[in-house]
Amino acid sequence: MVSLLPRAPCLASLPKPATAASFSLWRPAMSSLSATAHAPVAVGAATGQPRKLPVLLFDVMDTIVRDPFYHHIPDFFQFRIPLMSMKELLESKHPTAWSEFEMGLIDENELAKKFFNDGRSFDLEGLKECMVSAYEYIDGVEEILCCLKQNNYEMHAFTNYPVWYQLVENKLKLSKYLSWTFCSCLTGKRKPSPDFYLQAVDHLNVDPASCIFIDDRMANIEAALSVGMVGLHFKNAEVLRKDLCSLGVELAPCVHEDEAQVQ
Known part of the structure; x- marks a missing residue:
């Protein structure tokens, strides 16, 4: 107990x-x-x-x-993918890509390919810069x-x-x-x-x-x-x-x- x-x-x-x-x-x-x-x-x-x-x-x-994910990352994607709310971001991202990245099972290039379920591309370097600025x-x-x-x-x-x-x-x-x-x-x-x-x-x-x-x-x-x-x-x-x-x-x-x- x-x-x-x-x-x-x-x-x-x-x-x-x-x-x-x-x-x-x-x-x-x-x-x-x-x-x-x-x-x-x-x-x-x-x-x-x-x-x-x-x-x-x-x-x-x-x-x-401070983890930038819940504050800065949604703003990053909303700026580049208009009208994407936090809820829509969570629903559209691949369910396991980030955890695979965390465990070293995939590299950042593979993360970029898998991040969204529909395979849409995004600015990976811009995402990293956004995170660094928020740390x-x-x-x-x-x-x-x-x-x-x-x-x-x-x-x-x-x-x-x-x-x-x-x-x-x-x-x-x-x-x-x-x-x-x-x-x-x-x-x-x-x-x-x-x-x-x-x-x-x-x-x-x-x-x-x-x-x-x-x-x-x-x-x-x-x-x-x-x-x-x-x-x-x-x-x-x-x-x-x-x-x-x-x-x-x-x-x-x-x-x-x-x-x-x-x-």
């Missing part, structure tokens, strides 16, 4: 409504936060060097970076990533995204904070498949309960719970900061590189 923990020290017996003010930590009933998420270090089997736990696994779109950090999240990095936490992207993740990296430089280790186009697996999560645990060589998984979609959180990870349902940066602190994750004030140079 999965329980929802409030910010108060005591456990609630019933889940609270998923509002921006409610606590968003979910965990497997059998996991022990005091024994895992609060543990300061562990020894990495591969290197023999101290390893700070927990390991943090971040979804990217709508958790770290931006969600308010407050980069500050949290900076704090986590300066406190020596190990962080990895755990995301369903195609090779265009490189466009995100080129613009926002996420690799300053985390590794693009678990990207669906590199692994051939997508959330919420439990195999994806198990692959990550195996690669990291850690106990699942030593991983905190952060995502804006509950289906992906539930999959993480099923393999024994701790899950945080992302709502906004303020809630995320409070949730991480409640787990004992260190979030000392972030000192930016330019500030450090002045000092």
Whole structure:
């Protein structure tokens, strides 16, 4: 049974409504936060060097970076294909082309051919430019990533995204904070498949309960719970900061590189 923990020290017996003010930590009933998420270090089997736990696994779109799909992409197609609403876009696009692209099963040229069910062509380079122009950090999240990095936490992207993740990296430089280790186009697996999560645990060589998984979609959180990870349902940066602190994750004030140079 999965329980929802409030910010108060005591456990609630019933889940609270998923509002921006409610606590968003979910965990497997059998996991022990005091024994895992609060543990300061562990020894990495591969290197023999101290390893700070927990390991943090971040979804990217709508958790770290604003996803342009629901706002900018419809406008892009409406400008080029008049009167195409969001509903019409969803109905006319190929049902599996994007997920195939995310898993690396097709390249962007094949995506362009399959994107619409009727095979109509569109400006692929224009679409990419539209997406790049829209990529931006969600308010407050980069500050949290900076704090986590300066406190020596190990962080990895755990995301369903195609090779265009490189466009995100080129613009926002996420690799300053985390590794693009678990990207669906590199692994051939997508959330919420439990195999994806198990692959990550195996690669990291850690106990699942030593991983905190952060995502804006509950289906992906539930999959993480099923393999024994701790899950945080992302709502906004303020809630995320409070949730991480409640787990004992260190979030000392972030000192930016330019500030450090002045000092």
